[in-house]
Amino acid sequence: MSTIKDTAAKWLTDFFDPEIKNQIQNLIDTNEEELNDSFYKNLEFGTGGMRGIMGVGTNRINKYTLGKNTQGLSNYLKKVYPNEDLKVVIAYDCRHNSDTLSQVVAEVLSANGIKVYRFSDLRTTPELSFAVRHLNCHAGIVLTASHNPPEYNGYKVYWTDGGQIVPPQDGEIIAEINKLDFTDIKFEPNTNLIEAIDKEVDEAFFEESVKVGNFNADGKDDFSIVFTSIHGTSITAIPEVLKRAGYKNVTVIEEQATPDGNFPTVKSPNPEEPEALAMALAKAEEIGADMVVGTDPDSDRLGIAVRNLDGEMELLNGNQTMVLMTKFLLDQYKAKGFAGNEFIATTIVSTPMMEKMAASYGVEFKTSLTGFKWIGKMIKDFPESHFIGGGEESFGYMVGDFVRDKDAVTSTLLACEIATQAKANGSSFYKDLIDCYQQFGFYKEKLVSLTKKGQSGAEEIKQMLKDFKENPVESVQGAKLLYIEDYNTSIKKNVQTGEETTIDIPKSNVLIYETEDGTRIAARPSGTEPKVKFYITTNTTLVNTSDFKTVNSQLDSKIDGILADLNLG
Numbered sequence: 001m002s003t004i005k006d007t008a009a010k011w012l013t014d015f016f017d018p019e020i021k022n023q024i025q026n027l028i029d030t031n032e033e034e035l036n037d038s039f040y041k042n043l044e045f046g047t048g049g050m051r052g053i054m055g056v057g058t059n060r061i062n063k064y065t066l067g068k069n070t071q072g073l074s075n076y077l078k079k080v081y082p083n084e085d086l087k088v089v090i091a092y093d094c095r096h097n098s099d100t101l102s103q104v105v106a107e108v109l110s111a112n113g114i115k116v117y118r119f120s121d122l123r124t125t126p127e128l129s130f131a132v133r134h135l136n137c138h139a140g141i142v143l144t145a146s147h148n149p150p151e152y153n154g155y156k157v158y159w160t161d162g163g164q165i166v167p168p169q170d171g172e173i174i175a176e177i178n179k180l181d182f183t184d185i186k187f188e189p190n191t192n193l194i195e196a197i198d199k200e201v202d203e204a205f206f207e208e209s210v211k212v213g214n215f216n217a218d219g220k221d222d223f224s225i226v227f228t229s230i231h232g233t234s235i236t237a238i239p240e241v242l243k244r245a246g247y248k249n250v251t252v253i254e255e256q257a258t259p260d261g262n263f264p265t266v267k268s269p270n271p272e273e274p275e276a277l278a279m280a281l282a283k284a285e286e287i288g289a290d291m292v293v294g295t296d297p298d299s300d301r302l303g304i305a306v307r308n309l310d311g312e313m314e315l316l317n318g319n320q321t322m323v324l325m326t327k328f329l330l331d332q333y334k335a336k337g338f339a340g341n342e343f344i345a346t347t348i349v350s351t352p353m354m355e356k357m358a359a360s361y362g363v364e365f366k367t368s369l370t371g372f373k374w375i376g377k378m379i380k381d382f383p384e385s386h387f388i389g390g391g392e393e394s395f396g397y398m399v400g401d402f403v404r405d406k407d408a409v410t411s412t413l414l415a416c417e418i419a420t421q422a423k424a425n426g427s428s429f430y431k432d433l434i435d436c437y438q439q440f441g442f443y444k445e446k447l448v449s450l451t452k453k454g455q456s457g458a459e460e461i462k463q464m465l466k467d468f469k470e471n472p473v474e475s476v477q478g479a480k481l482l483y484i485e486d487y488n489t490s491i492k493k494n495v496q497t498g499e500e501t502t503i504d505i506p507k508s509n510v511l512i513y514e515t516e517d518g519t520r521i522a523a524r525p526s527g528t529e530p531k532v533k534f535y536i537t538t539n540t541t542l543v544n545t546s547d548f549k550t551v552n553s554q555l556d557s558k559i560d561g562i563l564a565d566l567n568l569g
Contacts, residue, residue, distance in 0.1 A: 004035065004036050004039045004040055005028065005035070007039045007058065008024055008027070008028060008035060008038075008039050008057070009028075010182075011024050011056065011057070011064075011182075012024060012025065015182065015183050016064065016182075017063075020056050020062075020064075023055075023056045024056050024057070027056070035057075036455065037059060037454050037455060038055060038056060038057025038058070038059055038060055039057045039058050039059060040059060040455055041058065041059050042058045042059065042065075043058070043059055043060070043061070043065055044174075049154055049155055049156030049157060049164065049528075050069065050154055050155045050156075051145045051146070051148055051152055051153070051154035051155075051528045051529070052065075052152065052153070052154070053151050053152055054096065054097060054151060054152070054153050061097075061101070061152070061153040061154065061155070063101065063104045064182050064185070066101055066104060066105055066143075066155055067104060067105075067108050067182075067185040067187065068177055068180055068182055068184075068185055069155060069177055070104075070105045070108040070109060070141075070185075071108055071112070071177075071180055071184060071185045071186060072173060072174075072176040072177030072178075072179070072180055073109075073139065073141075073157060073173055073176070073177075074108065074109055074112035074114060074186075075112075075176045075179075075180075076172060076173045076176045077114065077138055077139060078112070079176075081138055084138070085115065086113070086114040086115065086138050087114070087115045087116075087117065087135065087136065087137040087138055088109050088114055088115070088116055088117070088137055088138060088139045088140065088141060089116075089117040089118075089119075089128065089131045089132055089135055089137045089139075089140045089141075089197070090102050090105055090106055090109075090116060090117070090118045090119065090128075090140070090141045090142070090143075091118075091119045091122075091123040091124075091125070091127065091128035091131070091140070091141075091142045091143070092119070092122055092123075092142065092143035092144070093122055093123075093125070093142070093143065093144040093145075093232065093233050093259075093297050093298045094122050094231060094232050094233055094259035094260060094261050094297055095143070095144065095145055095150070095152070095153050095261040095297065096150065096153070096261040096262075097153060098122070098143040098144070098153060098261070099122075101143050101153065102118060102141075102143045103118070104187075105141055105143070105155075106118045106189070106194050107187060107188075107189035107194070108185060108186060108187060108189075109193075110189045110190040110191065110192075110193040110194050111186035111187065111188050111189055111190060112186055113190070113193070114193065115193050115195070116193055116194045116195065117131070117135055117137070117195050117197045118194060118195070118196060118197065119131075119196075119197055119198060119201075120196040120197065120198045121198065121236075122233050122236065122259055123202075123233060123236060123237075124233045124234055124236065124237050124298060124299035124300070124408070124409055125142050125144060125156070125233075125298040125299060125300045125405060126205075126299065126300060126403045126405060126406070126407035126408070126409050126410070127201065127202070127205045127237065127409070128140050128141075128142045128158065129158055129162045129163070129403045129404050129405040129407075130162065130201075130204075130205045130208065130402060130403050131197075131201050131205070132158050132159075132160065132161075132162040133160075133161070133162045133404075134201060134204055134205075135197075135201070137160070138159075138160055139157060139158060139159055139160070140157070140158035140159075140162070141155065141156065141157055141158070142155075142156045142158070142298065143155060144156065144297065144298040145297075145528075146296055146297065146298055146300065146301070146528065147268065147269050147270035147271075147272070147296040147297060147301065148528065148529060149268065150261055150262050150263055154528070157170075157173070158404075158405075161376070161379070161380045161404055162376070162403065162404035162405070163373060163376030163377060163379070163380060163404035163405065164371075164372070164373035164376060164404075164405060165373070166373050166374065166376075166377045167506060202236075202237075205237070205409075206237065206240055206241055206244060208402050209237075209241050209402075209407075209409050209410045209413065210241055210244045210245050210413065212399050212400045212402055212410055213241070213245070213399055213410040213411070213412075213413035213414045213417065214245040214246075214413060214417065215328075215332060215414075215417045215421070217416075217417045217418075217420040217421040217424065218420070218421060218424035218425075219420050219421070219423055219424035220245075220246045220247055220248070220420055221248060221249070222423070222424075223247070223249060223290050223291075223416070223419065223420040223423060224249040224251070224287065224288065224289040224290050224291075225242070225247060225249060225250045225251070225289060225290065225291050225292075225293060225416060226250075226251045226253065226280045226281075226283050226284045226287070226289045226291070226292045226293070227239065227242070227250055227251065227252050227253070227280070227292075227293050227294070227412075228252070228253040228256045228257075228277065228279065228280040228292075228293075228294045228295075229252075229256060229257060229259075229294075229295055229299070230256050230263065230266060230269045230271065230276055230294055230295065230296065230297065231256050231257075231258065231259055231260040231261075231262075231263045231264070231265070231266075231269060231297065232259060232269060232295060232296060232297035232298065232299060233259065233297060233298055233299050234295040234299035234408060234409065234412075235252075235257050235258075235259065237299065237409045238293075238295065238299070238408070238409055238412050239252060241409055241410075241412070241413055242412070242413060242416065245413055245416075245417075247416060251283060251287060251289065253279050253280050253283060255279060256279060256280075261297075263297075265279060266278075269296055269297050270296060270301075271294040271295060271296055271301055271302060271303025271395055272301070272303060272317075272318070272394065272395050272447075274315050276294060276303070277292055277294045277303055277305060277315060280292045280293075280294055280305075281305055281313050281315075284305070284313050285313060290306070290307065290419060290423060291304060291305070291306050291415070291416065291419050291429070292304060292305040292306075292313060292315075293412050293415065293416070295408040295412070296395075296408070299408045299409060300372075300396060300405060300406040300407065300408055301318075301394065301395040301396050301406065301408055302321075302395060302397070302408035302411050302412050302415070303315060303316075303395055304316055304321055304415050304429075306419060306428065306429040306430050307428060307430060308430050309430065309431070309434075309548070309549070314430070316433075317393070317395075317445060317447075318350075318391065318392065318393045318394055318395040318396065318397075319350060319351040319353070319393045319443070319445050320433055321391075321395070321397065321415065322346065322350065322351070322354070322390075322391035322392070322393070322397055323351060323353050323354065323357070323433065323436055323440075324418060324429065324432055324433050324436060325389060325391070325397055325399075325411065325414055325415065325418065326344055326354065326357060326388070326389055326390065326391070327357060327432075327436055328414070328417075328418045329344075329388050329389045329399070329414075330344070330357065330361045330363065330388065333363075333388060334361060338361075338362065338363065339386065341364075341384060341385050341386050342363045342364065342385070342386045342387075342388050343358075343363055343364035343365065343366050343378075343382070343385050343386070343387060343388065344357070344358050344363060344364075344365060344366075344387075344388050344389060344390050345365070345366040345367065345368065345375045345378055345387070345390035346367060346368075346375075346390050346391060346392060347367065347368050347369065347370045347371070347374070347375075347392045347393070348367055348368070348369060348370070348485075348487070348505070348510065348512065348522065349370055349392075349393060349510070349512075349522045349524065349533075349535040350391070350392050350393040351393065351443045351445055351537060352443060352518070352520065352537060352539070353436070353440050353441060353443040353539075354390075355367070356440040356441055357436075357440050360439070360440060363388065364385065366378050366390075367505070368505065369487070369505060369506060369508045369510070370392065370394075370508075370510070370524065370527070371527065372392065372396055372398070372405050372406045373405075374506075375390055375392075375398065376398075376404040376405060379401045379404060380404075387400065387401045388400070391406065391411075392406070393445060393447065393535065396408075397411040397414075398410075398411070399411060399414050415429075418432070431545075434542075434545050434548050435545065437542045437545075437548070438542045438543070438544070438545050441539050441540075441541060441542075442539060442540050442541065442542040442551055442552075442555065443537060443538075443539045444537070444538055444539065444552070444555040444556070444559060445535065445536065445537045446535075446536040446559045446563070447533060447534070447535055447536075448533070448534040448536070448563065448568050449526070449531045449532070449533050449534075450464075450531060450532050450533075450534075451529070451530060451531050452530055452531070452532065453530045454530070457530050458530065461525050461530075461531075461532045462525075464523075464532055465509065465511065465523055465524075465525065465532065468511055468523045469486065469511050472484055472495070472513060473513065473565065473566070475515070476513070476515050476519055476521065476562055476565055476566075477515075477519070477558055477561045477562055477565065479515035479516045479517040479519060480496070480515060480516050481495050481513055481514075481515055481516075482494065482495065482496060482514055482515055482516045483495065483512075483513070483514040484511065484512070484513060484514075485503060485510075485511070485512040485514070486503075486511055487503060487505065487507060487508045487509070487510040487511070487512075488507055488508070488509055488510075488511075489507075490502055490503045490504075490505070490507055491503065508524070509524060509525055510522060510523070510524040511523050511524075517538075518538070518539050519536075519537065519538045519539075519558075519562065520535075520536075520537040520538075521534065521535070521536055521537075521562065521566065522534070522535040522537075523535075534566070534568055536559055536562050536563065538555055538558050538559060538562065539555075540554070540555060
């Protein structure tokens with residue numbers, strides 16, 4: 001039986017660079033724990049492609065693991081499109097080594113006779129998704145690790161529709177990769193097949209983003225925005241898109257405007273974390289701005305803060321932003337008259353308010369597993385249907401279908417349009433959100449993420465989820481458990497009657513409790529980070545908007561109680 005040291009020893013052969021061999025020999029000699037973590041498994045595709053810590057080994061992001069991926073993808077493309085001139089577009093973000101690793105990927109593709117369009121500098125992930133169809137490519141690749149810590153990088157693959165790969169394609173591509181030895185990688189480039197791209201695609205993307213996200217809101221001259229790219233790629237797109245849409249009062253946080261894979265001014269470049277927007281929030285208070293917008297490094301997620309009822313800046317969560325964006329779009333469609341084939345979409349761990357809203361407007365509601373690739377797949381699977389918009393609790397949203405992944409560029413413009421028009425109407429983004437609570441039910445959510453690193457952490461996460469499944473609670477805050485949804489077995493069970501129904505969604509390691517009062521508790525491992533996540537959703541009615549603060553406080557107390565019941569507080 002092959003040991004970890006046997007696997008590592010294969011990286012000491014002449015095929016590998018001398019520097020790589022020296023690093024591995026050093027691990028063998030001096031750091032068994034790091035050696036084990038570097039080689040105990042192969043990196044795998046998760047909900048957001050492949051992400052991992054950069055370094056040497058099969059469980060790390062490096063030229064060999066990405067080279068092997070790309071060789072497998074090349075073989076797969078040739079198998080699926082045997083008589084076509086293949087084309088792939090590549091983008092990369094601000095992370096360490098993204099530029100050099102993307103060049104390696106381009107060279108491997110070209111060595112396999114595939115035409116490559118590679119952005120000459122860093123670009124946003126939504127622009128990469130757009131570019132796949134704009135350039136009529138067979139696939140797209142972006143080098144990014146989204147909002148993961150600085151030591152991470154990643155590799156996401158997109159297909160001809162501009163959406164991320166999904167089953168069965170991902171499995172088929174992985175099968176091609178697994179057939180290969182590292183020595184099968186073709187590293188010698190055909191430079192004639194690699195073409196640098198930039199402004200022509202930028203221009204097309206900006207134009208379409210403004211077309212889709214701009215609703216000619218009133219009062220743009222009187223609306224003040226503070227924007228931060230948090231050292232990421234959105235600095236290449238969002239200021240320009242806002243300018244073209246007519247926004248003049250945009251203050252960019254200059255200390256965070258330079259792309260930098262160290263993310264030196266934040267603990268985490270994740271707009272879900274309040275700390276990541278601290279500088280922008282401080283600037284907003286200083287100048288009296290109406291809204292703060294911050295995006296993650298590859299600009300597919302956005303966090304926004306708006307003035308609450310007390311005039312203070314308050315960071316909204318992804319569910320809140322998604323709800324108001326969707327309602328705004330539905331209102332626009334309603335005003336023109338629904339065609340009857342529209343739908344909105346979200347994920348199984350996002351707010352149930354989306355389904356309530358769809359029913360109220362008479363449009364179809366679709367739900368998917370976590371990961372925006374599944375929402376992109378819906379558009380491909382139902383060509384007769386028209387996608388209005390949709391998102392997920394983790395701060396991702398997509399407006400229409402010109403991009404087939406979450407898109408912080410166009411979503412930022414949409415959020416500004418909503419807030420600007422609300423202010424012009426004597427309301428606000430926040431007040432309009434409260435109106436949604438009154439109309440569709442007051443839903444309140446909480447996410448708890450527990451980080452468990454390394455091989456031992458992976459085992460701990462596995463055990464936690466096993467316990468959650470095998471030892472379900474009987475009640476939560478006085479409400480009896482009604483359903484258990486097990487997405488591993490595709491069975492939804494009524495625990496009070498024993499009745500079982502089939503869940504018509506692909507299998508996944510997700511378990512959801514639902515109580516008699518509509519409280520939902522979901523548990524799943526992250527597909528991109530060493531974390532286990534618990535999603536809490538509870539709800540009540542909001543009879544009058546004037547009762548908002550009282551009812552909001554009651555729901556906060558209930559969530560605290562739920563966390564205590566589950567030992568997650």
